[in-house]
Amino acid sequence: MANILIVDDDREVGNFLRYFFKEKGFEVHMAYSGQDFRRLFGQQAYHLALIDVKLPDTSGLDILKDLSAHMPSCKTIVMTGYSTVKVAVDAIKLGANDFIEKPFDDLDDLERTIDHLLANKATAAETDIQGLAKECGIVTEKSDAMARLLTLAYKIAPKNINVLIQGETGTGKELLAHFIHRASQRNGQPFIGINCGALTETLLESELFGHEKGAFTGAAKERRGVFEIAGKGTLFLDEIGEASISTQVKLLRVLETGEYMRVGGEAVQKTNTRIVSATHVDLAEAVTNRAFREDLLYRLDVVKLVIPPLRERREDIRLIAEHLLEKAGVAVQLNEAAATLLEQYEWPGNVRELSNVIKRAISIMDEGSGVITPKHLPKKILSGKSLLIEKVKPKEESFEEFLKQWTEDMLEIWNNEGKVEMEMVLNKVKVLEREIGRAFVMKVLKETVGDRQEAAGRLNISMRKLRYLLNEKGQPSIK
Ligand SMILES: Nc1ncnc2c1ncn2[C@@H]1O[C@H](COP(=O)(O)OP(=O)(O)OP(=O)(O)O)[C@@H](O)[C@H]1O
Numbered sequence: 250m251a252n253i254l255i256v257d258d259d260r261e262v263g264n265f266l267r268y269f270f271k272e273k274g275f276e277v278h279m280a281y282s283g284q285d286f287r288r289l290f291g292q293q294a295y296h297l298a299l300i301d302v303k304l305p306d307t308s309g310l311d312i313l314k315d316l317s318a319h320m321p322s323c324k325t326i327v328m329t330g331y332s333t334v335k336v337a338v339d340a341i342k343l344g345a346n347d348f349i350e351k352p353f354d355d356l357d358d359l360e361r362t363i364d365h366l367l368a369n370k371a372t373a374a375e376t377d378i379q380g381l382a383k384e385c386g387i388v389t390e391k392s393d394a395m396a397r398l399l400t401l402a403y404k405i406a407p408k409n410i411n412v413l414i415q416g417e418t419g420t421g422k423e424l425l426a427h428f429i430h431r432a433s434q435r436n437g438q439p440f441i442g443i444n445c446g447a448l449t450e451t452l453l454e455s456e457l458f459g460h461e462k463g464a465f466t467g468a469a470k471e472r473r474g475v476f477e478i479a480g481k482g483t484l485f486l487d488e489i490g491e492a493s494i495s496t497q498v499k500l501l502r503v504l505e506t507g508e509y510m511r512v513g514g515e516a517v518q519k520t521n522t523r524i525v526s527a528t529h530v531d532l533a534e535a536v537t538n539r540a541f542r543e544d545l546l547y548r549l550d551v552v553k554l555v556i557p558p559l560r561e562r563r564e565d566i567r568l569i570a571e572h573l574l575e576k577a578g579v580a581v582q583l584n585e586a587a588a589t590l591l592e593q594y595e596w597p598g599n600v601r602e603l604s605n606v607i608k609r610a611i612s613i614m615d616e617g618s619g620v621i622t623p624k625h626l627p628k629k630i631l632s633g634k635s636l637l638i639e640k641v642k643p644k645e646e647s648f649e650e651f652l653k654q655w656t657e658d659m660l661e662i663w664n665n666e667g668k669v670e671m672e673m674v675l676n677k678v679k680v681l682e683r684e685i686g687r688a689f690v691m692k693v694l695k696e697t698v699g700d701r702q703e704a705a706g707r708l709n710i711s712m713r714k715l716r717y718l719l720n721e722k723g724q725p726s727i728k
Pocket residue numbers: 386387388389416417418419420421422423424425487529569572600601604722
């Protein structure tokens with residue numbers, strides 16, 4: 250028979266749990282304070298402990314630490330109220346097996362969690378995490394930091410809380426958002442991604458909330474927004490830090506009340522969409538600079554997941570490079586020298602940059618040799634120097650300014666008699682190509698009042714290409 254320890258100062262909750270577990274045939278021990286816990290702790294071994302995070306004389310986290318240190322075989326579940334959810338996340342980081350929110354409105358779920366833990370299925374969960382990560386295209390088998398991150402993401406995924414993902418560009422924020430969606434009960438519902446930095450304020454609001462017919466000039470027909478389309482699924486708000494203050498206010502309202510209105514509409518719409526947002530900047534800093542609302546940040550980052558940059562998990566580089574080769578469908582290998590160089594480079598553009606380097610190497614490789622060697626790698630990698638990705642992002646209205654600046658910079662390099670960094674020149678050309686594509690799409694989207702289908706038609710490109718040009722990386726996937 251399993252021994253259960255319940256640590257909670259709320260006697261009503263304690264009695265309820267005692268009854269619940271006794272009914273299931275377990276031996277139940279109650280502690281109403283840290284002092285009670287210490288008295289009971291040495292008396293016998295426990296199989297499972299449910300710990301409230303807030304106790305009158307101690308913190309549930311200290312109790313958790315004691316249990317993990319002195320009784321590692323005891324499974325632990327932390328109990329929280331809404332205001333203490335952030336602490337629960339710390340508890341998971343400290344090794345708690347799970348957390349549950351009070352009041353318990355889904356007893357079947359509680360029962361399942363407990364049965365799962367008592368049946369010692371922890372290792373099965375680890376296999377599930379790795380398997381799901383693989384399915385979502387996340388390669389990482391060697392990095393402890395990523396393993397911890399994925400475990401935390403997996404554990405919080407089924408909970409009804411918003412998640413903020415922070416990470417440098419190209420670290421895999423969208424992949425992680427998708428992983429969270431897949432690991433949640435929302436899995437059968439849509440997963441929709443939207444890049445808040447790629448659209449003007451009006452277009453972003455219309456995209457998010459939809460608009461009514463005649464809401465603004467050119468809004469010829471009504472349109473559903475992504476909150477409506479995502480329904481009970483997950484909405485991935487990429488580059489949330491780029492949303493204007495006015496849009497932030499509207500998002501805050503949705504998060505606080507679950508309600509919003511279409512642009513130009515009066516009827517209140519309800520939503521139950523889960524929000525996973527992402528940022529490459531530190532939003533706490535943006536709050537200090539008054540570029541981001543503190544109350545919105547508080548709502549968005551109930552859980553903050555920080556993806557480490559690739560240079561902080563060098564042990565994954567070779568593995569990811571091999572995965573990218575496999576994905577490219579070519580029978581090509583990295584030789585040892587090339588792999589070592591990849592491992593030593595700083596990767597300011599992270600996995601996306603690694604992917605570009607691998608694609609380039611495949612394209613210039615000697616036909617039939619089947620091996621990538623250092624000579625197929627860009628100079629920046631050979632010299633161990635990282636060429637920082639340019640962050641020039643022209644706003645549509647300053648497009649001419651951007652073009653002028655770009656031309657001046659290029660002429661300066663051209664007229665410079667010293668050594669020329671050709672990689673830098675080519676990178677500048679890529680920036681130009683990307684920004685021209687984006688500027689044209691934005692211009693036409695303005696003319697079509699956000700109607701993407703029509704904009705794609707006018708530009709004679711596919712919807713996929715249009716999303717790509719907006720840096721939304723292809724079709725939003727509906728799972
Ligand atoms: N761990 C990984 N294993 C394999 N591929 C990865 C991994 N992380 C990222 N990628 C790949 O790198 C590219 C960038 O990933 P993703 O778009 O998720 O990054 P991001 O952080 O959202 O980028 P951005 O900040 O530019 O929006 C994608 O092609 C993705 O498939």
